[in-house]
Amino acid sequence: MKTTANVLSKVNSADDLKKLSPEELNLLSGEMRELIIKKVNETGGHFGPNLGIVETTIALHYVFNSPVDKIVFDVSHQCYPHKILTGRKEGFINPEDYSKYTGYTAPEESEHDFFKVGHTSTSVSLAVGLTKGRDVLGGKENIIALIGDGSLTGGEALEGLNNAAVLNSNMIIVVNDNDMSIAENQGGIANMLTELRNNNGKVKNNFFEALGFEYFYVNDGHDIQKLIEVFNKVKDTQHPVVVHIFTQKGKGFKPAEEDKEPFHWILPHELDRLNEAPTQSGEDYNSITKDYLLNKVKEDSSVVVMTAATPGVFGFNKEFRNKLGANYVDVGIAEQHAVGMASGIAKAGAKPVLCLMSSFVQRTYDQLSQDLALNNSPATILIYWGGISGADATHLCTFDISLISNIPNIVYLAPATKEEYLKMLDWSVNQKEHPVVIRVPGDLKSAGVSDETDYSVLNKYQMVEKGSEVALIGLGDFSEKAKKVKELLKDKLNISATLINPKFITGVDEEMLSGLRADHKVVVTMEDGELDGGFGEKIARFYGSSDMKVLNYGSFKEFTDKTPMPELNKRYRLTPELIAEDIEKLIK
């Protein structure tokens, strides 16, 4: 790899790009691709999307004048080439700088980044806003939204397209069509794009022209000169245009070109292990969920397993999806529709099980409220990854309790063990009374005995161990933390604390909590999520008019950004030791 950075060494800003010859631009794309492969293999991160967009990014920066002209990256998980070209190449060249820049656009890093973005389908709306702002301020710059075919199916993107189409001024939407969402792209839009690709952009019914856009098609989205040509054509246009480019996700790394889904995002050193036999991973919540669903579908063909574009998060690989057959639906990036559809399936008398990541359930508040809860539709929703983590600010999973648990009628459950989880899941799938959401825990714990709880009796907490003076309520996977605090209190203060597993996030077990008043001074809640609007505050309110003291543990209302867990545990006083310390101070 001796050529690496030969051309790139001349490129310290997007301006430098404009001095390069066509041949140098091609060499540059190869060098950038090498850097991306090497770096992402070291650090993990989005792989296929970045390899696919190298030439487009070069052409965009060659033609447009960033940051005066403004490029908005949808999801922005394809912004690595952009970062390389806008003064941040050392973060890709030098291993010691690998963690210097985030995996998403970040205005704090560069004037070439306009928004912190990590959820899909927002770029068109954000760009329409930049356009309107430019127009009322009298600016003349180009506004460009770069959006993938997968992101195009999200409601906000479609709402944005509808409004972008009638702007009487410059706005350029680049549709980066690689024929993939994270998994296969879904729906009429995917078919429409396929037809355009198959016909070199010329079809009977052009979707974009129907909406009012001028439309351009580039068949080879890796041909820099062709891209430059079309971008030059649309530059400074005074009406909204769509430039539809066909690119290859994973371009330049053969295994990723051939099997796109597993290379969308990779773990550190995943490329080094390609030839190793896949390690047999042990039992976890993904595997037991899959086993349950497969068996359930076999015995009851009315069960419909649903995802919204992220089957990989749940371990739903192609084999599993194929086994489910017609009992599996991936709606694509369309979380709102997924919840509405789940409600419809339930009302038809069938049994939907919709799997969503905590961060993405945020798109569905109104659907949870109106389509689902108001109709008491007996759908099951599984929320994955909910909890405090060192995640990127755009993908935090700390808000789902606050989001979901304050909506009437929804039963939101937090299992602490595998047995509870399976019992809750089975109860939920088979019942016809409530919309049920279950927060799938992280680490698998087994209670060793099966759970015989009747979950149709709502809001009954489990008294794990009755003690006195202090009651510890650990929600879901924080029940382990509560156990450890109990041990510390015993060791340090000789207190036999009461241990409660609440199971129900959405309700207060008034009978049990009232009972604690007799011989308890302090109730401590621990939840794996934001305190504001969360579970603990309901307990604090319940005891507000009594002498009971209440301590609530969880995360603060803030966007953390790759903040390491030890730091968060300290900040939020979430270790058993710190919690025991606080309790000691309070009762002394």
Place this chain on the structure above:
Amino acid sequence: MKTTANVLSKVNSADDLKKLSPEELNLLSGEMRELIIKKVNETGGHFGPNLGIVETTIALHYVFNSPVDKIVFDVSHQCYPHKILTGRKEGFINPEDYSKYTGYTAPEESEHDFFKVGHTSTSVSLAVGLTKGRDVLGGKENIIALIGDGSLTGGEALEGLNNAAVLNSNMIIVVNDNDMSIAENQGGIANMLTELRNNNGKVKNNFFEALGFEYFYVNDGHDIQKLIEVFNKVKDTQHPVVVHIFTQKGKGFKPAEEDKEPFHWILPHELDRLNEAPTQSGEDYNSITKDYLLNKVKEDSSVVVMTAATPGVFGFNKEFRNKLGANYVDVGIAEQHAVGMASGIAKAGAKPVLCLMSSFVQRTYDQLSQDLALNNSPATILIYWGGISGADATHLCTFDISLISNIPNIVYLAPATKEEYLKMLDWSVNQKEHPVVIRVPGDLKSAGVSDETDYSVLNKYQMVEKGSEVALIGLGDFSEKAKKVKELLKDKLNISATLINPKFITGVDEEMLSGLRADHKVVVTMEDGELDGGFGEKIARFYGSSDMKVLNYGSFKEFTDKTPMPELNKRYRLTPELIAEDIEKLIK
């Protein structure tokens, strides 16, 4: 009106309809229209949408076999003809039964209603769910979604269309195109529909065909026989179809045909007052907001006033909109896009002011979080109608505090008086630090003196009157309630309670609240919204580890449905007398 109910008297169910001659069907439509005009004039309600859909509803029930075949009404504010034909006509004939049925589809009323619906753009997703449920259960019935052109611009509807297009089974989407949203319809979709109408359904680029639907056009959506013909054609089809029908909103009532917007929804007896001179309404929050915005736009052309299809809610009539000119944007039913766009406008350096109803801000959680809050975009959002009311279950406005106030970075303000409101609004529009949401109060109260607060100092509550023993914190328009409780405590118990106006919903004034510990036993919060996840719980949590007792007042986590306010005030103990009673019990 002697003909009234001549034909209708023979129609007690949808089945009876099938026995009528074409002439009788036409007479029936006239009779139904008369009933709707008379009833809605008495009770108030949705007017134009129902007059426009009479013939379509007759034709649907003539051709299809409800409730085996299932019709899902989008928003369902056009379901009056459907109710008349499905066993509920007495609710339109007999004045004493006028309030017997809700203004929306309601499964508890009839087996012909499948969902409780009041928010737009959900019908396609719900119907896709019914379709999938039917298919896995082996059913054969027709599934029909009836959706208006206005609703079609909402993200969930577009996500739904994308997925409906690839169903390999029966699904019929009837697009009721009356060339109107609540106000004018907006965007590329509206233009696309106009072109279809202008060309009798034949255009170069057919949007629906591009997505994969079979497409039918009916130029006269009031010609029952033509509608019957097309519905017969698509009945039992085994692939997704779109039937695009052109109807006239307000059909049969001339003033509503000529000026559609004011007749979308009318107040009781509004039709009787058509020839009266418009009453000069006094100053209210609508009028002072409009005055402020007009003046602001005059002095600063970077201010952009935004709505999402409901300008009438804010009193933004055509005259006002025209005055704002290019500084006004109605994005149509596209709340997610509106928030994203507002963030973009703010990032461009201009000043967006987005007006939304509390109930509809529910569609924007993720946009508030990701597009706006994470980016700290200094946009201003005004939330109207937030508060406990006797509204329909589908339009409750009690959840916005819980929804918005637990998102990091957003400053959510609750003014108690006109002066505070205007000061907050002006501060928000001019500042560049925070996304700011302001909860526009209901009744206008004047403090009599201008507000000089510097709102850039966050989370500083106002100590209105320092007392002792009991502190009363009334949020926003509940500050009046707090004042009354204070008077009662003085009269009944000779307690000089402390009165606090918190102003900031999103933060706790720890300094002020800590200071209360010295000479207060009880802190009472009052908020006009849901307790769960709300403002009061944050105060309860703050005092959790102290001896301070806390009482929280607000509404329960429940969907109420046209429940009268006196009943709710009793249920939630929200009158000053009940609150004072509780306080007395607690401190005695």
